[in-house]
Every structure is written in structure tokens, then in C-alpha cells.
Amino acid sequence: xxxxxxxxxxxxxFERDGKRAEVLRxxxxxxxxxxxxxxxxxxxxxKSTLLRVLIGLAEASAGSVRVSPRGAERQPVALVFQDAxxxxxxxxxxxxxxxxxxxxxxxxxxxAKARAALAIVGLAxxxxxxxxxxxxxxxxxxxxxxxxxxxxxxxxxxxxFSALDAITREGLQDELTRIWxxxxxxxxxxTHDLEEATYLADRVVVLAGAPGRAVADHIVEAPRxxxxxDARDEALHASVRHHLGGEELRDGAGV
Amino acid sequence: xxxxIEAGAAPPAxxxxxxxxxxxxxxxxxxxxxLLWEAVPRLGLVSATMMPPPSALPAVFMDExxxxxxxxxxxxxxxxxxxGLAVGAGLGVALGVAAGMSRAFEAATAWxxxxxxxxxxxxxxxxxxxxFGVSTRAAVFIIAVxxxxxxxFAAQGAVRGVDRDLIEVADAxxxxxxxxxxxxxxxxxxxxxxxxxxxTALGQAWMAVVAAEIxxxxxxxxxxMQASSLLATETVVVYMLTMAALYGLxxxxxxxLQRWALxxxx
Ligand SMILES: Nc1ncnc2c1ncn2[C@@H]1O[C@H](COP(=O)(O)OP(=O)(O)OP(=O)(O)O)[C@@H](O)[C@H]1O
Ligand SMILES: [Mg+2]
Numbered sequence: 169x170x171x172x173x174x175x176x177x178x179x180x181x182f183e184r185d186g187k188r189a190e191v192l193r194x195x196x197x198x199x200x201x202x203x204x205x206x207x208x209x210x211x212x213x214x215k216s217t218l219l220r221v222l223i224g225l226a227e228a229s230a231g232s233v234r235v236s237p238r239g240a241e242r243q244p245v246a247l248v249f250q251d252a253x254x255x256x257x258x259x260x261x262x263x264x265x266x267x268x269x270x271x272x273x274x275x276x277x278x279x280a281k282a283r284a285a286l287a288i289v290g291l292a293x294x295x296x297x298x299x300x301x302x303x304x305x306x307x308x309x310x311x312x313x314x315x316x317x318x319x320x321x322x323x324x325x326x327x328x329f330s331a332l333d334a335i336t337r338e339g340l341q342d343e344l345t346r347i348w349x350x351x352x353x354x355x356x357x358x359t360h361d362l363e364e365a366t367y368l369a370d371r372v373v374v375l376a377g378a379p380g381r382a383v384a385d386h387i388v389e390a391p392r393x394x395x396x397x398d399a400r401d402e403a404l405h406a407s408v409r410h411h412l413g414g415e416e417l418r419d420g421a422g423v
Numbered sequence: 424x425x426x427x428i429e430a431g432a433a434p435p436a437x438x439x440x441x442x443x444x445x446x447x448x449x450x451x452x453x454x455x456x457x458l459l460w461e462a463v464p465r466l467g468l469v470s471a472t473m474m475p476p477p478s479a480l481p482a483v484f485m486d487e488x489x490x491x492x493x494x495x496x497x498x499x500x501x502x503x504x505x506x507g508l509a510v511g512a513g514l515g516v517a518l519g520v521a522a523g524m525s526r527a528f529e530a531a532t533a534w535x536x537x538x539x540x541x542x543x544x545x546x547x548x549x550x551x552x553x554x555f556g557v558s559t560r561a562a563v564f565i566i567a568v569x570x571x572x573x574x575x576f577a578a579q580g581a582v583r584g585v586d587r588d589l590i591e592v593a594d595a596x597x598x599x600x601x602x603x604x605x606x607x608x609x610x611x612x613x614x615x616x617x618x619x620x621x622x623t624a625l626g627q628a629w630m631a632v633v634a635a636e637i638x639x640x641x642x643x644x645x646x647x648m649q650a651s652s653l654l655a656t657e658t659v660v661v662y663m664l665t666m667a668a669l670y671g672l673x674x675x676x677x678x679x680l681q682r683w684a685l686x687x688x689x
Contacts, residue, residue, distance in 0.1 A: 223595050247595045253588055257611040257687045267596040269607070300689035318596070 172236055172322060172354045173199035173222065179230030179379070180217060191217050193379035195231070201238070204348055204355045206365035209375030210412055215358045216250055218375070219324045222356070223247045237321040242271050246320035248328045250358075252307035254299040260310055261286065261295035267318035285317040286310070288343055290336070305332045309340070316347070322354045330360065338396070341368060349392075362408060366401045367394055376411045383411045475657040480664070483657040492646060497665065500632050500642035503559065507566020507635070508628045512621055514567070515574025519617075522575070523582025524601065524609065536575075544569035545634045552638065562635035562642070569631030570624035577620020581613035615688065618681050625677055629670050 178195040181188045191214045199205050209215050220226040221233055223245055237244030246267065254263045264282035273281070286292050289309035299307060308331045315323060329337045345368060348355055359365050365372045366388050374384040386404045457477050464471045471479065487493040522529045547568050555561035585608065593599070593608045610617075636644025643662050650658035 225591055225594055243597050249592070249595075251588070253592050255589060255592065255608070255611070256689075257614070259687075266592070266607075270598065270603075298687045300687070 170201050171198040172201040172238075173197065173356070174234040174236075175231065176233075177231035178218075178221065178228050178233060180214070180221065180226065181229050181379075190379040193230070193381060195375075195381040197373060197382050199354060199356060201354055202352045203371060204357065204369045206369035206372045207356065207358045207375060208360065208362060208365055208372060208408065209380065211360075213375045213377070214380040215375055216326050219247060219326050219356065219358065222322075222324055235322065239321050241319070241321065243267055243318045244320055245322040245324065246315040246318050248312050248315045248323070248325040250326040252299075252304075252311040254307055254310055254314075256299050258299075259295070260291065260297050260299065260302070263299065263310055264313045264317050266314055271318075282313070282317050285313040288316060288347070289313045289340065305336065308332065309336075312340070319351070320353065322356070325355065325357045327358050327360065329364070337364075344368065345392075362401070362405060363396075366390070366404060367396060372404055374408055374411050384408070472654055472656055475660050479657050480661055483655075484661045487658065487661060493661075493665070496641070496643045496646040496662070497669070499640075500636065500644070501669070503562040503566060503635060503640070503642055504628055504632050506559075506563045507631065508570060508624065510563060511567030511570035511628070512574045512624050515571045515620070515624070516578045516617060519575040519578025519620075520582050520605070520609070520613070523579040523613070524605065529579075540572055544631050548634070548638055551635075557639045559640060561638075562632075562640040565635035566628050566631040569634070570628050573624050573627055574617075574620045577623070578613065578617050581616025581620075582609050584616065585609055585612040615685055618684065622674070622677055622681065625673055626670060629666055633666075 175195060175197040178192055178197075179190065180192040181190045183189075195214075195218070207215055207218070217226060221228055222235055225247075235245060254260075255266065258266070261279055261282045264285050265278040268278040268281060271278075283292065283295055286295055289312055291306060291309055291313065294302065294306065294310075299310070302310065308328065312325075312328050315325075329340055332340065341364065344355070347353070357365070357368060362372075369388055372386040372388060373382050374386070375381065376383045384407050386401075386407060388401065388404075390401075460474070461476045461478060463469055464474050464476045484493070518532075522532060544565050547565055551561040551564045555564060589608050589612055590604060593604055598604065598607055632642065633644035633647065636642040637648050639645060643666060647659050647662045650656070650662070
């Protein structure tokens with residue numbers, strides 16, 4: 169299968185107080201086009217950093233990173249940040265339309281697309297609000313809508329559902345699965361929740377170590393459509409527990 | 424503790440005084456000032472030339488109005504004010520934003536800024552006259568210098584203080600050119616700080632108007648100088664109050680505009 173993301177020997181270090189702090193070293197990862205890959209790992213292992221490299225916000229200090237979307241859209245890759253990062257001076261709908269600017273669409277067309285994306289995350293009625301008038305979870309959903317609105321070929325998601333209640337989360341998980349099945353996007357999904365990972369993804373990649381790298385790669389065999397009941401995957405849980413060597417995943421959910 | 428509150432009992436009711444509305448307090452303060460001001464010369468504590476009582480002002484004001492001096496002075500000063508403010512604030516925002524955006528630009532101008540910054544607007548009067556003559560352009564120049572730095576530093580600080588996380592949002596969505604960053608993130612994010620600088624400039628510019636007109640360009644400042652050389656202090660006070668009223672009007676208008684522009688803030 170052709171891969172849309174190819175990472176070979178990725179290393180990344182920060183300069184901190186004159187010292188080099190290595191966050192990632194020798195990280196290898198290929199992601200097949202159209203696949204849904206979950207990334208799990210302890211807090212601080214470098215999951216967000218990995219996504220930042222993939223979208224070009226951080227530069228690798230070693231190795232090679234190739235992201236090769238097929239289409240020629242202006243914005244083939246989009247990132248849902250771990251924190252919502254809405255622009256406070258824009259109304260919700262204009263926050264969601266942000267990534268569409270420069271796409272040649274008229275303002276009315278952009279807003280129409282933004283409203284459609286807001287409807288997906290269940291916030292159609294909030295379009296005209298200011299970000300400060302939303303709850304934390306609502307902001308996170310607007311941020312998700314902002315990434316969906318550009319209809320990216322590759323969607324990078326950094327714990328997008330962690331701030332949500334169980335019902336909303338399950339609704340969005342199903343919505344995301346539906347979008348993925350329908351559009352054939354490639355999704356890279358960071359989460360602390362192993363059940364979420366095995367419910368959504370084809371593959372679960374475990375990052376561990378300091379500096380971090382991919383230590384385990386687990387194929388999720390369960391056929392789709394999946395039901396939540398059989399989401400618990402003993403082999404994966406055992407493997408994660410083994411690799412994290414007692415380090416708990418931050419949220420501890422499902423471990 | 425002398426009183427024990429029983430469980431479930433309402434707290435002892437305290438007699439509540441109704442708060443006096445702020446507008447009433449402001450009016451009372453102003454009235455008190457006028458009364459005091461009227462009383463001091465009337466009681467003979469100082470002469471009426473030293474401190475013209477407010478009751479003498481309406482007649483003087485009507486004279487000035489009838490002769491056309493008042494209207495002429497106001498129109499002339501307003502045009503200096505607006506032009507000077509536009510030039511000074513426009514350049515201040517533009518260069519301040521540039522200095523906030525670019526380390527290189529900031530470094531290149533650091534010492535130019537240190538040399539020019541401490542020179543007060545008034546000190547530029549001789550050069551203004553040499554360069555522009557006793558003309559509107561000279562007045563505009565002095566007012567512009569008077570407001571430039573306030574706006575420059577406000578804009579620079581506001582742009583420098585923009586949350587890097589928001590700039591990353593623009594980067595992540597492919598808006599990476601300086602122009603896109605500026606328009607989509609830096610200017611809106613810095614607008615609260617820039618507007619604070621502009622509001623200060625609005626007041627500062629009136630001071631500069633007087634300085635700019637003292638050396639002979641027609642306007643409020645010149646009229647005040649003429650009157651004071653004749654010891655017509657009532658006339659001076661009329662123009663002082665005129666300027667205060669104009670400033671109050673502009674400031675109130677600006678605050679309304681500012682509130683609207685920043686309605687997105689919590
Ligand atoms: N700008 C930076 N400068 C220095 N160190 C940084 C910087 N950003 C992140 N780090 C460090 O890099 C490491 C990885 O951070 P990262 O945000 O990728 O972790 P994460 O796996 O996403 O964690 P979490 O699950 O808590 O979100 C952490 O140890 C963090 O302290
Ligand atoms: Mg993270």
C-alpha cells in the first residue's frame with residue numbers, strides 16, 4: 169500500500185537553557201494512504217511534537233519526513249491542535265472559515281462550508297458567538313470543525329476529544345469514522361484513551377522512551393462497523409503496559 | 424462574635440444605602456469645582472484677571488463667536504489636529520508594527536529611536552519653521568512628532584506581545600507570508616494595545632496643537648497667545664474650555680468606537 173506519510177529516523181531536539189534536550193530520536197513511521205492510525209504514549213513523550221513536525225511547525229533535527237498528499241489543494245494537511253487556539257476576534261463561524269481563505273471561494277461560500285462543518289460537531293447554533301462565550305469542550309469542537317472545513321486529505325488530530333463528555337465524545341467518534349469512511353482521508357489521531365484508539369483506528373502506534381520513538385505497532389483486527397463492547401483489546405493493552413513499563417498513560421482511561 | 428447565625432436563618436438584614444449614580448456624582452463634582460472657582464475671585468482672594476470667574480465667560484464666548492474668531496480658530500486647529508494625528512499616528516502604527524514584527528528592523532533602528540525619542544515636540548519648532556515656514560505644514564509636523572512615539576511604542580509592544588500560539592494557527596493553515604500573518608493575526612491580535620496608544624495620542628495631540636500654533640500658525644493656540652499678551656484671561660479660559668470640550672468629544676467618540684471594535688473581548 170502506498171504511504172502518504174513517511175518518517176525515517178526522525179530526531180528532534182530543543183535548545184533549553186543552552187542545553188540540548190532530545191525529544192525524539194530514530195522515530196520511523198509510515199502511514200498508508202487512507203488509513204486511520206492512532207498514536208498513544210505517555211505525556212511528554214513527543215506526540216504533539218511529531219504532529220507539529222508533520223504540519224511544518226517544528227523542524228526535524230535528524231532524519232527525513234515526507235508528507236505526500238495526492239491532491240493539489242491549497243491545504244492538503246490540517247491539524248487539530250491539542251488546545252483549541254481559536255482566534256478570539258473572530259466569530260465562531262469565521263474561525264471555522266479561517267482555513268478556507270485564500271482558496272478562491274467567496275465569503276458566502278466559505279461561511280456556508282464553515283456552517284456545514286459546525287453542524288458536524290453539533291454547534292450549528294453557535295455560529296455567531298464569540299469564542300469567549302463557549303465552554304472549553306465547545307471550543308475544542310470548533311477547532312475540530314476548523315480543520316474539517318478545509319477538507320484536508322491528511323487530518324492530524326491531537327487529543328481532539330479529551331475535553332469532552334462521554335456522550336459527545338462517542339457521537340464525534342462515530343461522526344469521524346463516518347467522515348473517514350466516506351472521504352478516504354488519512355487520519356493520524358493522538359489519544360490517551362486505548363479504547364478510543366482501538367475503536368477508531370486500523371493501527372495503534374505506541375511511542376515511548378526518552379527520547380521518544382515508535383516502540384510498538386499494533387494492527388486492530390476488529391471488523392467495521394465496530395461496536396464499543398468489543399473495543400477492549402487485551403493484546404494491545406498488554407503491549408502498551410509492557411512498553412510503558414509502569415508509566416501510566418496520563419488519563420489512564422482503559423489501561 | 425456577638426451574634427451567632429442559626430442554621431437556616433437568613434443573615435441579619437443590613438440597612439442598604441442606595442448607591443448614588445455615577446453621573447450624578449460627576450455632575451456634583453463639576454458643580455463644586457465651578458462654585459469654588461467662582462468664589463475665589465469674588466471673595467477677592469485673587470484678582471479677576473488672575474482667575475477669571477466662570478460667570479464672566481459666556482459674554483466673552485459670545486463676543487468671540489460673533490466676531491467669527493472662535494469658529495475660525497476651531498476650524499483651523501481641528502484641521503491641524505486631524506492632519507497631525509493622522510500623519511503621526513499613521514507612521515507610528517506602521518513603523519511600530521514593523522519594529523514589532525522584525526527583529527532586524529528593530530535592531531537597525533534601536534539607536535535612532537534612543538536618540539530621537541527624548542526630544543520633545545516643542546524642541547522641533549525651530550526646525551519646523553526652517554523647513555516649512557510658519558505654515559499649516561509646520562503645525563502638522565509638530566503635532567505628528569508629538570504623537571508619533573506614543574503610538575510607535577504602543578504598536579511595537581502590542582505586536583511583540585502577540586501570542587505565538589496564534590501565529591502558529593496561521594502557519595498551520597498555510598498562511599505563512601508576512602502579509603498574511605500581519606493581516607490575519609498580528610493586527611487583530613495587537614489591536615487592543617494599538618488602540619490604547621491611539622487614545623493616549625488623541626489627548627497628546629491637543630497639547631501639541633497649542634505648541635504648534637504658539638509660534639504664529641492660526642488656530643486656538645495662536646488666539647490664546649494673543650489674548651494672554653493682552654491679559655484678556657477670560658478669552659484664554661474660553662479657549663482652554665473649548666479645547667477641553669473638543670477633547671472630551673473626541674475621546675468619548677473614540678471610546679465608543681474602541682468598545683465596538685473590541686466587542687470580541689471577554
Ligand atoms: N518549545 C519547547 N521547548 C523545549 N521543550 C519542549 C518544547 N515543546 C515541547 N517540549 C518538550 O518536548 C517533550 C514532548 O512534548 P510534546 O508536547 O510533544 O509531548 P506530548 O507527547 O504531546 O505530551 P502530552 O500527552 O502531555 O500532550 C516534552 O518533554 C516537552 O517538555
Ligand atoms: Mg501533546
